[in-house]
Amino acid sequence: MKNKRLVLAARPKGLLVKQADFRMEEVKLPALKEGEFLIKVLFLSVAPVMKFYMQDGAGIEAPLQLGDVMRGRGVGKIIASKNAQFKIGDIVQGKCGWQEYAICDGSPYFMMYKVRQRKLPYSTALGVLGMTGFTSYFGLYHIGELKAGDQVLVSAAAGGVGTTIGHLSKIKNAKAIGLASTDEKCKLLMEKLGYHGAINYKKENISERIDHFFPEGINVYFDNVGGEILDIALTKLKKYSRIVICGRISQYENSLNSSEYALKNWYKIGATRSKMQGFFIYDFEKDFNQAEEQMATWISQGKLMYQEDILEGLEQMPIALNRLFERKNIGKQLVKIAN
Ligand SMILES: NC(=O)c1ccc[n+]([C@@H]2O[C@H](COP(=O)([O-])OP(=O)(O)OC[C@H]3O[C@@H](n4cnc5c(N)ncnc54)[C@H](OP(=O)(O)O)[C@@H]3O)[C@@H](O)[C@H]2O)c1
Numbered sequence: 001m002k003n004k005r006l007v008l009a010a011r012p013k014g015l016l017v018k019q020a021d022f023r024m025e026e027v028k029l030p031a032l033k034e035g036e037f038l039i040k041v042l043f044l045s046v047a048p049v050m051k052f053y054m055q056d057g058a059g060i061e062a063p064l065q066l067g068d069v070m071r072g073r074g075v076g077k078i079i080a081s082k083n084a085q086f087k088i089g090d091i092v093q094g095k096c097g098w099q100e101y102a103i104c105d106g107s108p109y110f111m112m113y114k115v116r117q118r119k120l121p122y123s124t125a126l127g128v129l130g131m132t133g134f135t136s137y138f139g140l141y142h143i144g145e146l147k148a149g150d151q152v153l154v155s156a157a158a159g160g161v162g163t164t165i166g167h168l169s170k171i172k173n174a175k176a177i178g179l180a181s182t183d184e185k186c187k188l189l190m191e192k193l194g195y196h197g198a199i200n201y202k203k204e205n206i207s208e209r210i211d212h213f214f215p216e217g218i219n220v221y222f223d224n225v226g227g228e229i230l231d232i233a234l235t236k237l238k239k240y241s242r243i244v245i246c247g248r249i250s251q252y253e254n255s256l257n258s259s260e261y262a263l264k265n266w267y268k269i270g271a272t273r274s275k276m277q278g279f280f281i282y283d284f285e286k287d288f289n290q291a292e293e294q295m296a297t298w299i300s301q302g303k304l305m306y307q308e309d310i311l312e313g314l315e316q317m318p319i320a321l322n323r324l325f326e327r328k329n330i331g332k333q334l335v336k337i338a339n
Contacts, residue, residue: 001028001029001101002026002028003026003028003101004024004026004099005024005027005069005097005098005099005100005314006023006024006069006098006099006315006317007022007070008021008070009021009022009067011054011055012051012054016322017051017321017322021054021318022317022318024315029103030103032080034082035105035106036081036103036105037078037081037082037083038078038080038081038101039077039078040076040077040078040101040338041100041101042074042075042123042337042338042339043076043123043310043335043336044073044096044098044126044314044334044335045073045074045132045332045333045334046317046321046333047160050072051252053070054070060280069097070098071097071098072095072096072097072098073093073095073096073126073131074094074126075092075096075122075123075125075130076091076096077091077092083105086114090114091122093112093113093115093126094113095110095111095112098314098317100314100337116289117293119296120299123308123310124308127160127308128295128299128332129295131281132160132161132164132332133291133295134291135161136165137168138279138284138287139246139279139281140165140168140220140222140244142279142284143279145242146169146172146220147172147174148172148174149173150169150174151213151218151220152174152175152177152219152222153176153177153210153220153222154176154177154178154179154195154221155225155230156179156249157178157185157193158178158185158189158307159324159332160333161224161246162178163193163331163332164193164295164306166178166193166194166196167193167303167305168304170303174219174220176196177195177199177213178193179201179206180200181202181327184330185200186198186199186200188307193305194304197213206229207232207236210232210236217236217237217238218236218237218238218241219240219241219242220241220242220243221233221237221241221242221243223245224249225247225248225249225250225251226245226261227248227254229250231261231263231264232265234268234269235265237272237274240273241275242276243276244279246278306331307330308332308334310334310336312335313336314337316335317335320333320334320335
């Protein structure tokens, strides 16, 4: 059986990846060894952190070597197995890599989880009911310590993680305002995604608009972008606020050439007795099942909406990755690999 896969051919330079940074290969799948299983990949996910995997620079995981299959999470169906824990027909999500078929074993490296809910499309196992949604859920509720009545500000609100935070806030009787780069995204945040208001940070005065929505300030800032927007948010903190450091997409490129934005307003954390905390979603692994169940219930009750942005075909993976940095994606960016 043949497998198509995208391997790293060159380390990317600049903000966007090029087709030439990858090589499409077609290889014969080896026979399964004891403990292994074969996944037919249905959807693959892209995430900003993938640029780090491709570069030589520091990241959460080791950089890829040239010739390695691109690392990334996918959801798929097991079609052959020599592992008693993972049976033919199981739907799993984990590190599949950018390829049509993935051979995995149950070892921790692959971070393979069985997909339990079967009512929603399998794509949701990479979005709202996968690492992306779990990041919103644990980031907001555990790191952000969300309480009823809280006023929440969210950056990259129309991105994968951001799109569920409006409803997750509303469910706990808190109000969220989202920042996004276009009117189309802002409209979606308010009309579908549970946001109380939205700010087009490209054309509106961010500081004035935050004051307009939350004249007394904010209790929680959920930060996906870092840089200047984080600096502005720091000036809006109420006493005992929580700043959730989830990501810093505006600074990923700068961090590779040591030109990161230097915060001016960090002293506001002390002045307001606030807390700023980062987190890594895998730290919450033992509670993933609970989050999946809870969010699936809210979706079925119509309390939580989600948004996906799906391209089709393995060759679209580099384009999908670029869309995150070009600000083109609306919701969780995915690529459909097979029916
Ligand atoms: N801590 C964790 O464990 C964890 C887990 C998952 C993800 N993350 C982080 O969480 C963040 C969101 O992840 P995601 O996968 O859902 O990605 P995402 O939000 O869908 O990322 C793409 C969006 O980021 C915004 N963006 C892009 N370039 C920007 C820039 N220069 N300045 C400001 N905004 C920019 C754009 O939204 P606009 O068009 O509205 O600007 C774009 O649509 C990322 O920073 C990611 O690294 C962290």
